[in-house]
Amino acid sequence: MARKKFEQLNLKDAFLFSAALEDPETCRLILELFLGYPIAKITVHAEHSILLSSDFKSVRLDIYASDELAVGYNMEMQNEKENNLPMRSRYYQSELDIAALKPGEDYNDMKPGYIIFICTFDPFGKGLYKYTFENRCLETDMPLGDKTMKIFFNTKGINPDEVSEELLAFLAYVEDSTDSCAEKTQSETVHKIHNRIKELKRNREMGAKFMLLEELIKNAEKKAEKKAGAEGISKGRREEQNRYSGLILQLAKDGRSDLIVKAASDTHLLNALYEEYKL
Structure with missing residues (x-):
């Protein structure tokens, strides 16, 4: 099978996803779209990121970021259903927790943490575009209050009436990161993301890499x-x-x-x- 050229990659492809989200502004725009609240500034920590072949679907290519309030975010693209996402989310949360608490600090000083997966398949088979999990009491449904949340986005959802048009447009763009797809939405955020993706694809250094x-x-x-x-x-x-x-x-x-x-x-x-x- 012929490999894609750099300019043909979609955001779902491991190389482009990792490269795009290493840009703090692109990362910030996507986080705002996913979480629904404004984020002033993002710092991207790409220690885990290594740009591999676009055909390598299951290699870890997560992006760790934090904002001015020290809230931690971990995002990863998933193109292959390996039935291990719940345990992967647990592991990623532990990594965020280790980074969140410095020696001598009180446990109550720990900041919120979000683990986010963008999947090009339905990770739980319920047809939702978005699955949100937090720790709760089984007996009373009372939230634990540990400030952690795990969110799984599904580009193959079938409940469009339950999510925003902007989220639908972006999840479609993840699979088809082209001018024609971006033109179908009026979302200013998606247009901004697309412009930054186009700029990235014109980057000769990144193309050479x-x-x-x-x-x-x-x-x-x-x-x-x-x-x-x-x-x-x-x-x-x-x-x-x-x-x-x-x-x-x-x-x-x-x-x-x-x-x-x-x-x-x-x-x-x-x-x-x-x-x-x-x-």
Whole structure:
């Protein structure tokens, strides 16, 4: 299957989503649209983010951000139903909590935290565009008051009368990030987001980074095919893709992104890194 060019990517594609939300203004606009209240300023912390092939759907590419009130936000795009989102949300919440409380601070100083997933499938099978969860007492339905919330957006919802037209327009735009889709809505926010996406797609440096990483992925696939031989090519290719993407993610999280390019052309280094990370 032919790969997309950078300018053909949609917001649902891992590379474009990660690149777009590393821009604080784009991140702020999307958060305001999702949460329904104004946010003055956003700081994006992209420690976990690594721009991978647009075809790698299940690799973690989350964006962590905070506002002037130190409220924490974690957003992630999901294109493949792996039936683990509840537990992933629990893990991401724990990461936000660790960052929210400094040594010596009181527990009551912890700020609110939002875990947000944008899914191109229905994560819970109820047909809703938006699923919102918070901790509550089973006996009385009383909220726990721990200031945490987990929200799952579904681009395939079937209850348009229960959400805003602006949210519907943006979720459609996630799947089809084109001029024609943006022109269908009067939402000023969606238009602002689209203008920033178009500007990003004209960024030559970002386009070059996309091409480089696509080339790295192609090289990994070629190695997998050669290793697999005539039989089992499909299985070997899939396993090598998963192994290589896992290595890229680990290197990025450990601040060793410079080794990604080096390992692509150095078999000894690549194998040593696989052994180091037990991949």
